[in-house]
Amino acid sequence: MIKKITSASSLKGELTLPPDxxxxxxxxxxxxxxxxxxxxxxxxxxxxxxxxxxxxxxxxxxxxxxxxxxxxxxxxxxxxxxxxxxxxxxxxxxxxxxxxxxxxxxxxxxxxxxxxxxxxxxxxxxxxxxxxxxxxxxxxxxxxxxxxxxxxxxxxxxxxxxxxxxxxxxxxxxxxxxxxxxxxxxxxxxxxxxxxxxxxxxxxxxxxxxxxxxxxLADEIPNQSYTIPGDFSAAAFWLVAGAIQNDAEIKIGNVGLNPTRNALLDILDEMGADITIENERMEGAEPAGDIIVKGSDLKAIEIDPKMIPNCIDELPILSVAMLFAEGTSTISGAEELRHKETDRIMAMANMLNAVGANFEEKEDGLIIHGDPDFSFSSANFESYHDHRIAMAAAVLSLKGSQESFIKDAESAAVSYPGFWNDLEDLSTS
Incomplete structure (x- = not known):
């Protein structure tokens, strides 16, 4: 499936994420x-x-x-x-x-x-x-x-x-x-x-x-009766989408906030993103809460390689945030990305290249020269059948002045079956 994405002047609304x-x-x-x-x-x-x-x-x-x-x-x-x-x-x-x-x-x-x-x-x-x-x-x-x-x-x-x-x-x-x-x-x-x-x-x-x-064998297996919180990795796309849009306010309910999963929150906070968390609570053994993100002025960041394991799945969408941040951002120590559903460093590089971004690809990451005023007209994106690349490309497409196209967009269903419907609900041309 080739998905056509139109630009968005604003992103407003409330979302319920797919379960983690x-x-x-x-x-x-x-x-x-x-x-x-x-x-x-x-x-x-x-x-x-x-x-x-x-x-x-x-x-x-x-x-x-x-x-x-x-x-x-x-x-x-x-x-x-x-x-x-x-x-x-x-x-x-x-x-x-x-x-x-x-x-x-x-x-x-x-x-x-x-x-x-x-x-x-x-x-x-x-x-x-x-x-x-x-x-x-x-x-x-x-x-x-x-x-x-x-x-x-x-x-x-x-x-x-x-x-x-x-x-x-x-x-x-x-x-x-x-x-x-x-x-x-x-x-x-x-x-x-x-x-x-x-x-x-x-x-x-x-x-x-x-x-x-x-x-x-001495460990007793606990009963597994609990409510699965919303997937933080899915929330990541909306956190970045909201942060890079001038006119945005997105509320995301029941997001999993496991501290070994949510390094992206700290990274976006350091970049200057306007993000607040409400209604923090526990869902079984897992922390959860509601997140609100608004349009923000982002600045570049150099990610500590020690944080990479805690945000490995969010790096494709984080590269989009870096593209619209003031200054040069660096992802390093992420060689593991080359062994995911696809070589994600290669896929991220090709995604950025499709819009004419200024960046360098490294064996273990990327160096991205960002610009809050970065603009492009349209692009044709390859998803490589990778759900996270397809969704990151969709968020990037919202910033284009004309329609963009994503190949094999159905791959988003691997982790987020309702992604395209949520994208349509949030965006207004």
């Missing part, structure tokens, strides 16, 4: 592990969480929906079933990596498959620690899905220092460790998303600036 995709997928997997019934409200209808939900059903979870609430009867750790067919993770790296840990821990033989994009992403980082725990994993070229997983020896405990800040890698190892008699520990040097530790109530301690998270 990362939390939704964990809710499904952790409900499988819980020996009892969980009631999950506001579960995401996006493709990735639906793929995960289908997989946990194949592993024995009983799922039904009542009045918008998912009722999930888990198997507990001892009664997970061997699936009768391949576990199709679709486009979800979270599903493939976290379920790999579950399969290894539970000693379930299964084949994990995915779409073309997922099968192009390396799984080496999870294969190596899982094999140290006793797994036998066959992968295409030793690194890529499909993954054939089994375990023919006792589960071994592991003390694993994360080579990079990765919530998926961390969660994979901890989920395998939940099935072990002895303690498995993950040592985190730089912070990554902590949804798994929160939702599973795992033991955590800080020793010499390193966080150590532990898991074993």
């Amino acid at each position: 995709k990362s939390i939704s997928q964990r809710a499904a997997i952790f409900s499988l592990l819980y020996d009892g019934v969980s009631e999950v409200k506001n579960y995401s209808q996006a493709q990735d969480p639906q793929s995960t939900l289908s997989c946990v059903q194949q592993l024995g979870a009983e799922v039904k929906e009542e009045n918008g609430t998912l009722i999930i009867k888990g198997t507990g750790r001892k009664n997970i079933k061997t699936p009768v067919k391949d576990l199709d993770c679709g486009n979800s790296g979270t599903a493939m990596r976290l379920l790999s840990g579950v399969l290894v821990g539970a000693n379930i033989s299964a084949k994990l498959v995915g779409d073309e994009s997922l099968c192009g992403r390396t799984m080496t980082r999870i294969i190596k620690p899982l094999e140290k725990m006793g797994a036998h994993i066959l992968a295409r070229n030793g690194a890529y899905a499909p993954l054939f997983i089994n375990r023919n020896e006792p589960l071994k405990p592991l003390q694993f220092e994360l080579p990079i800040p990765s919530a998926q890698l961390k969660s994979c190892v901890l989920l395998a460790g939940l099935f072990g008699e002895e303690l498995t520990q993950v040592i985190e040097i730089l912070p990554s998303r902590d949804h798994s530790e929160r939702l599973l109530n795992l033991d955590q301690k800080v020793v010499q600036d390193r966080k150590i998270i532990s898991a074993s």
Whole structure:
């Protein structure tokens, strides 16, 4: 689908975001592990969480929906079933990596498959620690899905220092460790998303600036009955869209405000964005609130590489904010972006190039020479079938003086099925 976007002179209105995709997928997997019934409200209808939900059903979870609430009867750790067919993770790296840990821990033989994009992403980082725990994993070229997983020896405990800040890698190892008699520990040097530790109530301690998270069979799996908050990564597009428009006021309700996810708020605040938070509260183990953003005068920023793991998914839309900020902004230490759904640094560079932006592409990021008065007429954008690139290009298109076009725009549905409707509701020509 090629999406036509017209320029907007103002952005006004209130939005309800799609449910958080990362939390939704964990809710499904952790409900499988819980020996009892969980009631999950506001579960995401996006493709990735639906793929995960289908997989946990194949592993024995009983799922039904009542009045918008998912009722999930888990198997507990001892009664997970061997699936009768391949576990199709679709486009979800979270599903493939976290379920790999579950399969290894539970000693379930299964084949994990995915779409073309997922099968192009390396799984080496999870294969190596899982094999140290006793797994036998066959992968295409030793690194890529499909993954054939089994375990023919006792589960071994592991003390694993994360080579990079990765919530998926961390969660994979901890989920395998939940099935072990002895303690498995993950040592985190730089912070990554902590949804798994929160939702599973795992033991955590800080020793010499390193966080150590532990898991074993002794950990009781908590009931997963809660309301999924709105996806902060989805809110990011509107936060930037509102900040770069002269005439804008957008209210976004029920946004997840997990401190390991919302570095973009601090970055935009430092850039001078007019953002306020109201009605702060807890949704289960996760903080949430309502956010209001208004048109702002932005200034450039050099992002501390230590903050990158906390805003990795927001960098494509952040590059749009930088384009309209006064001065030169820098993204560095973001080489991980080259291993997402597409090479996102390349995709961001091509997006900026399409409008004639002044920037330099680096191996681990971008240098963007911004201008609050930057203007362009129209552009043709490639999304590379990447949802975040498609939506970032849409926000950028609103600033053009004429119509712009985004190729393969349907990819936005991976994380935000209602994005195009919300965009239309907010914008006025």
